[in-house]
Amino acid sequence: xxxxxxxxxxxxxxxxxxxxxxxxxxxxxxxxxxxxxxxxxxxxxxxxxxxxxxxxxxxxxxxxxxxxxxxxxxxxxxxxxxxxxxxxxxxxxxxxxxxxxxxxxxxxxxxxxxxxxxxxxxxxxxxxxxxxxxxxxxxxxxxxxxxxxxxxxxxxxxxxxxxxxxxxxxxxxxxxxxxxxxxxxxxxxxxxxxxxxxxxxxxxxxxxxxxxxxxxxxxxxxxxxxxxxxxxxxxxxxxxxxxxxxxxxxxxxxxxxxxxxxxxxxxxxxxxxxxxxxxxxxxxxxxxxxxxxxxxxxxxxxxxxxxxxxxxxxxxxxxxxxxxxxxxxxxxxxxxxxxxxxxxxxxxxxxxxxxxxxxxxxxxxxxxxxxxxxxxxxxxxxxxxxxxxxxxxxxxxxxxxxxxxxxxxxxxxxxxxxxxxxxxxxxxxxxxxxxxxxxxxxxxxxxxxxxxxxxxxxxxxxxxxxxxxxxxxxxxxxxxxxxxxxxxxxxxxxxxxxxxxxxxxxxxxxxxxxxxxxxxxxxxxxxxxxxxxxxxxxxxxxxxx
Amino acid sequence: xxxxxxxxxxxxxxxxxxxxxxxxxxxxxxxxxxxxxxxxxxxxxxxxxxxxxxxxxxxxxxxxxxxxxxxxxxxxxxxxxxxxxxxxxxxxxxxxxxxxxxxxxxxxxxxxxxxxxxxxxxxxxxxxxxxxxxxxxxxxxxxxxxxxxxxxxxxxxxxxxxxxxxxxxxxxxxxxxxxxxxxxxxxxxxxxxxxxxxxxxxxxxxxxxxxxxxxxxxxxxxxxxxxxxxxxxxxxxxxxxxxxxxxxxxxxxxxxxxxxxxxxxxxxxxxxxxxxxxxxxxxxxxxxxxxxxxxxxxxxxxxxxxxxxxxxxxxxxxxxxxxxxxxxxxxxxxxxxxxxxxxxxxxxxxxxxxxxxxxxxxxxxxxxxxxxxxxxxxxxxxxxxxxxxxxxxxxxxxxxxxxxxxxxxxxxxxxxxxxxxxxxxxxxxxxxxxxxxxxxxxxxx
Numbered sequence: 004x005x006x007x008x009x010x011x012x013x014x015x016x017x018x019x020x021x022x023x024x025x026x027x028x029x030x031x032x033x034x035x036x037x038x039x040x041x042x043x044x045x046x047x048x049x050x051x052x053x054x055x056x057x058x059x060x061x062x063x064x065x066x067x068x069x070x071x072x073x074x075x076x077x078x079x080x081x082x083x084x085x086x087x088x089x090x091x092x093x094x095x096x097x098x099x100x101x102x103x104x105x106x107x108x109x110x111x112x113x114x115x116x117x118x119x120x121x122x123x124x125x126x127x128x129x130x131x132x133x134x135x136x137x138x139x140x141x142x143x144x145x146x147x148x149x150x151x152x153x154x155x156x157x158x159x160x161x162x163x164x165x166x167x168x169x170x171x172x173x174x175x176x177x178x179x180x181x182x183x184x185x186x187x188x189x190x191x192x193x194x195x196x197x198x199x200x201x202x203x204x205x206x207x208x209x210x211x212x213x214x215x216x217x218x219x220x221x222x223x224x225x226x227x228x229x230x231x232x233x234x235x236x237x238x239x240x241x242x243x244x245x246x247x248x249x250x251x252x253x254x255x256x257x258x259x260x261x262x263x264x265x266x267x268x269x270x271x272x273x274x275x276x277x278x279x280x281x282x283x284x285x286x287x288x289x290x291x292x293x294x295x296x297x298x299x300x301x302x303x304x305x306x307x308x309x310x311x312x313x314x315x316x317x318x319x320x321x322x323x324x325x326x327x328x329x330x331x332x333x334x335x336x337x338x339x340x341x342x343x344x345x346x347x348x349x350x351x352x353x354x355x356x357x358x359x360x361x362x363x364x365x366x367x368x369x370x371x372x373x374x375x376x377x378x379x380x381x382x383x384x385x386x387x388x389x390x391x392x393x394x395x396x397x398x399x400x401x402x403x404x405x406x407x408x409x410x411x412x413x414x415x416x417x418x419x420x421x422x423x424x425x426x427x428x429x430x431x432x433x434x435x436x437x438x439x440x441x442x443x444x445x446x447x448x449x450x451x452x453x454x455x456x457x458x459x460x461x462x463x464x465x466x467x468x469x470x471x472x473x474x475x476x477x478x479x480x481x482x483x484x485x486x487x488x489x490x491x492x493x494x495x496x497x498x499x500x501x502x503x504x505x506x507x508x509x510x511x512x513x514x515x516x517x518x519x520x521x522x523x524x525x526x527x528x529x530x531x532x533x534x535x536x537x538x539x540x541x542x543x544x545x546x547x548x
Numbered sequence: 549x550x551x552x553x554x555x556x557x558x559x560x561x562x563x564x565x566x567x568x569x570x571x572x573x574x575x576x577x578x579x580x581x582x583x584x585x586x587x588x589x590x591x592x593x594x595x596x597x598x599x600x601x602x603x604x605x606x607x608x609x610x611x612x613x614x615x616x617x618x619x620x621x622x623x624x625x626x627x628x629x630x631x632x633x634x635x636x637x638x639x640x641x642x643x644x645x646x647x648x649x650x651x652x653x654x655x656x657x658x659x660x661x662x663x664x665x666x667x668x669x670x671x672x673x674x675x676x677x678x679x680x681x682x683x684x685x686x687x688x689x690x691x692x693x694x695x696x697x698x699x700x701x702x703x704x705x706x707x708x709x710x711x712x713x714x715x716x717x718x719x720x721x722x723x724x725x726x727x728x729x730x731x732x733x734x735x736x737x738x739x740x741x742x743x744x745x746x747x748x749x750x751x752x753x754x755x756x757x758x759x760x761x762x763x764x765x766x767x768x769x770x771x772x773x774x775x776x777x778x779x780x781x782x783x784x785x786x787x788x789x790x791x792x793x794x795x796x797x798x799x800x801x802x803x804x805x806x807x808x809x810x811x812x813x814x815x816x817x818x819x820x821x822x823x824x825x826x827x828x829x830x831x832x833x834x835x836x837x838x839x840x841x842x843x844x845x846x847x848x849x850x851x852x853x854x855x856x857x858x859x860x861x862x863x864x865x866x867x868x869x870x871x872x873x874x875x876x877x878x879x880x881x882x883x884x885x886x887x888x889x890x891x892x893x894x895x896x897x898x899x900x901x902x903x904x905x906x907x908x909x910x911x912x913x914x915x916x917x918x919x920x921x922x923x924x925x926x927x928x929x930x931x932x933x934x935x936x937x938x939x940x941x942x943x944x945x946x947x948x949x950x951x952x953x954x955x956x957x958x959x960x961x962x963x964x965x966x967x968x969x970x971x972x973x974x975x976x977x978x979x980x981x982x983x984x985x986x987x988x989x990x991x992x993x
Binding site for chain 1: 582584586587588589590591592593594595596597598600613614615616617619632636639640641643644645670674677678681690692693694696722723724726730733735800801802804806807808809810818908909910911912913914915916917918919921922923925942944946948950951954987988989990991992993
């Protein structure tokens with residue numbers, strides 16, 4: 004689930020003191036100097052040795068330096084520029100068959116050793132209420148290795164003014180296109196993560212993510228109406244070259260109703276479309292509720308995938324570890340054991356993959372030192388696997404972890420988080436226009452809107468950004484007040500067509516929340532344009548007093 | 549870093565202000581120690597203690613502003629933070645809507661600190677967990693829960709002579725109890741500033757009883773029903789509405805409080821006459837800091853809704869100046885008047901209705917009407933002739949808090965609601981409401 008609290012980046016004088024959750028500030032130019040590897044190895048060894056000496060049967064040390072910059076604009080004004088850094092060490096141990104975790108921002112051998120001893124003491128205390136000892140799938144140490152997000156233009160080297168100018172230019176394009184108000188944000192994340200464990204791994208990773216969401220609002224004061232429209236470009240795991248728009252990375256939506264983006268984006272063009280979209284929504288026809296064939300663009304479908312496929316196949320939820328907050332799952336072990344549970348129609352194939360280039364979740368190793376990989380979750384419509392960490396693999400009879408462990412900070416304990424989960428493209432050649440030509444009564448939906456799903460991931464309701472009515476194979480005009488309701492299993496079994504690989508692209512969730520205390524992670528979800536037949540659509544227009 | 553006292557915080561703020569060469573400087577220091585214990589499957593899964601103190605400095609040259617923060621407090625680090633903020637300010641474009649730092653304020657202390665809460669230790673947290681774990685095992689239930697206690701302080705200062713310092717404590721507890729076969733689930737939440745008013749055993753029993761009673765839920769047709777919403781079930785719905793009380797958004801035509809033709813609906817009656825809501829930093833049950841850290845302005849006791857009428861909106865410094873009115877500090881709590889009846893008494897006076905323990909995954913569908921969607925969860929029951937007849941399957945709803953507060957039949961005794969799903973400390977009653985709009989059924993337990 005996405006949590007709104009992490010979006011309160013807020014700008015302006017009133018919010019200037021409210022530096023958000025991501026840590027302590029540092030000058031941007033200082034962020035380019037990574038901490039020396041021999042120093043990190045020595046620190047990690049201090050923690051591993053202290054934990055082992057204190058009686059731990061296993062220990063991992065994560066040294067994290069999290070470097071971020073956020074820029075917020077409102078109309079043509081830059082409201083805030085915030086640079087943050089967070090640096091520290093988290094130590095996880097197993098002692099007496101139980102986990103213990105402690106963290107410190109005292110980045111010295113003594114500080115890390117102290118945290119390791121504290122983690123062992125916590126593990127011993129936890130063991131008293133533990134019903135059975137932890138079982139960890141084996142991991143072979145990989146020695147000293149490094150990995151970095153592939154990129155050609157490091158966001159940290161781009162002047163703040165250039166970035167602010169880019170956001171202001173985008174807002175101007177939106178205003179020129181008919182918006183009354185524009186807001187734009189640029190989120191830039193760098194995670195320098197060092198992992199070491201008693202298995203013999205010393206893994207250094209340098210991870211980068213970017214997102215530039217833009218929102219247009221159009222107001223009709225005379226009729227007391229307003230509508231918003233968001234930009235379509237996805238958050239990505241790549242460098243600032245993402246904003247160097249290339250014609251080859253543009254995709255034409257069905258009927259030419261929008262321009263969409265793959266490996267680079269044109270922020271001004273995207274914002275202009277948002278401005279136009281917001282204005283268009285003020286006068287769009289209100290939808291007639293009923294059953295429709297839905298044609299869902301990847302810019303919209305990624306969030307439905309995230310909520311209805313990504314979360315229910317998290318093994319910790321299936322086992323009940325999120326029961327108090329994020330919930331459990333309908334995709335229970337007995338359903339998986341039958342090897343016949345029809346999660347979706349035969350054409351539905353979901354793949355988990357933490358190695359997809361450009362994706363938000365792409366890394367080489369997870370946060371317990373497991374090499375990342377690709378595996379099937381739904382094959383030909385049948386539930387065939389889950390997402391697991393080292394302590395869960397034995398539950399599903401696997402000899403190794405899926406590499407799904409993640410912590411959002413050095414001071415957060417790592418736990419099971421979703422990898423990139425994507426819907427495979429259709430096997431037959433099919434374009435979005437050809438798909439629509441086949442629809443008598445339908446709605447084409449683009450962009451992420453409101454989203455809500457129950458705690459076992461059955462019943463959901465989703466809205467989008469742009470809706471277009473399809474009649475007898477043609478897009479006939481914009482619609483408003485659309486949301487669709489379904490049950491996860493019914494919905495995926497209603498999947499009647501998937502466009503081919505030429506149309507496949509990723510959307511992404513930048514602030515996905517889970518756990519107590521809550522942590523955020525970022526994942527991408529790919530798909531091609533996909534059709535679902537006979538889905539219940541409601542009209543969301545309401546009058547209040 | 550240990551909890552700072554008043555004098556230590558003042559000394560550090562003065563050092564930072566002294567280092568600044570900018571036209572103005574604002575400082576805030578926030579420190580906290582958070583202890584937690586998390587459990588699931590009747591077993592502790594994680595337990596931890598997080599301590600952090602962060603200083604944020606914001607400087608301005610004219611209308612150019614820069615902000616940085618650090619967690620080191622020696623002179624060299626403090627000066628470095630100020631210089632970095634100054635560097636960012638020089639790089640930043642001018643913000644025409646920048647507002648200068650406010651002058652000295654009189655902050656009347658509120659009672660936000662309790663020594664007994666600050667003294668909570670790992671043994672106490674383990675004992676909290678053990679109440680539901682052991683009772684769960686005894687009742688053949690599977691419990692999962694989370695307890696977190698916070699002891700912290702906040703200091704604010706600026707170059708116009710403003711200074712404030714105050715300590716605070718609080719705790720939040722949630723438990724879910726589920727039957728082993730997954731057919732029943734119950735939940736409870738408790739929040740308090742003073743641990744002496746918190747009873748983990750009592751809370752756990754509520755979740756356990758709901759789990760046992762919720763087995764074999766029957767399906768009720770979706771539609772409009774009279775509902776009895778427990779305070780936790782309404783907190784997020786109402787909290788989201790108060791997030792939309794911003795005067796600027798209303799005046800600009802992008803709020804449910806916008807008026808046709810322009811302007812806002814301040815002074816209009818939008819809710820049932822029984823609805824009275826106010827903010828009060830000195831409330832004995834939900835005290836909050838007497839300032840808003842963002843603006844550094846002093847909070848005041850403020851009526852928000854009186855007898856169903858909108859009596860105040862939130863004015864930022866910029867918008868207040870533009871409109872020629874007094875700016876307002878952001879509220880820290882929301883208090884809603886209720887009645888004297890218990891939840892059981894509300895049930896006893898109900899002919900037909902639905903009791904909702906908890907709502908889940910609430911999202912805004914339409915900001916124009918504040919239409920929200922979400923689901924019921926962990927204890928939904930059907931009431932007939934004053935008695936709980938049987939558990940029912942969970943519903944999805946599509947409803948606006950504006951409509952809800954127009955359909956009030958009766959209210960019970962207010963209860964404290966906190967935690968990370970609501971943006972205010974809240975004191976709100978259980979409410980019996982007409983015509984609540986359930987739009988579909990969920991099979992989730």
